[in-house]
Amino acid sequence: NRRLINVPLIKGEERYTIDFEGIERAIVEENVTLFLLCNPHNPVGRVWTEDELKRLGDICIKHNVLIVSDEIHADFVWKGHTHKVFAALGESYAEHCIVCTAPSKTFNIAGLQVSNIFIPNDSLRRRFIKEIDRAGYSQLNTMGIVGCEGAYKVGAPWLDELKEYIQDNIQFTIDYIAKYMPKIHVYRPEGTYLMWLDCSQLPLSPKERDEWIVNDAKLWLNTGSMFGIDGEDFERINVACPRKILEEGLESWRRAYEAKGF
Structure with missing residues (x-):
């Protein structure tokens, strides 16, 4: 029973930027409790800066909004830009987020259905595990585990x-x-x-x-x-x-x- 509240990015000549005021307004007016962040961003290709991420995080923390940070393209960041893991911005940000990554895009193994989900907050992590267990999809397949381990060990x-x-x-x-x-x-x-x-x-x-x-x-x-x-x-x-x-x-x-x- 979730509702999607869309706050468009601001389109510039050469890059997009975040509408921070629009996001905070939508959070308040629509009683938002979960924010979906994509970094690097698909499809516009932005790699959000540390300042942008902290400003966004501060808004969400202020209004007790959980941030799910999709960082699946983090291995593909180009010259002049640096990917910042949301949870690494500081303890307060880590406590309010779930970080999602995977070897699937990087190593072309999406068919093995393996991903990584990092939840620093103990209480939130227990809640997440409980929901996964209830869904009956709580165990990775063997080839997925082996493929992920192999990719990270020798794929650099x-x-x-x-x-x-x-x-x-x-x-x-x-x-x-x-x-x-x-x-x-x-x-x-x-x-x-x-x-x-x-x-x-x-x-x-x-x-x-x-x-x-x-x-x-x-x-x-x-x-x-x-x-x-x-x-x-x-x-x-x-x-x-x-x-x-x-x-x-x-x-x-x-x-x-x-x-x-x-």
Whole structure:
């Protein structure tokens, strides 16, 4: 019986920011008790700074709001930015949060269904374990445990190479779209391997744009509307793939773009 209260991020030319006043207003007016934080943020690619996180945390602590911090993309943070674990901001923040991570995005083992949930607050952790036990889904599968342990023990060199490859793919995508599809604006991600593309300058409705991409460009992107009304003008691309596949996809989109005469 939860209700979702949406407070949109503030869209800037090159990055998004948090609407702190809007969040506090919504907490008070809607009697909010749980805040869902995504850091690094999917889909806009922001890596929230320590100051931003503390300001957000202070608002939630003031109004006794529990923070669930989804940090599943924490291993993908790019040059000039640093990921801050919410629970590591200080004791008061740790006592009011649940931190969620996983090896699934980093090491491509989502099929093993394993994740990590950190709850520093003893009372809250006991409540959580009780609910998990009641759900009957309290035990990890054997392959998930082994896969997680193996990834964290020996996966660092592979991950270092992967991050270099993905950063090159990000730059390639930014350069390609700027050169061949200039009416599409790319938000450079500070973190994650997901590209957030502003298509609002295209003379197409969200429905028309999606049909054009599927039928003409022969691509299946993540349409921004899946993230709510604030994402309707956007498309999302996953660039954590071989360069050849990325090039083929962008070239197909380019041909459809040129055929439309944009």
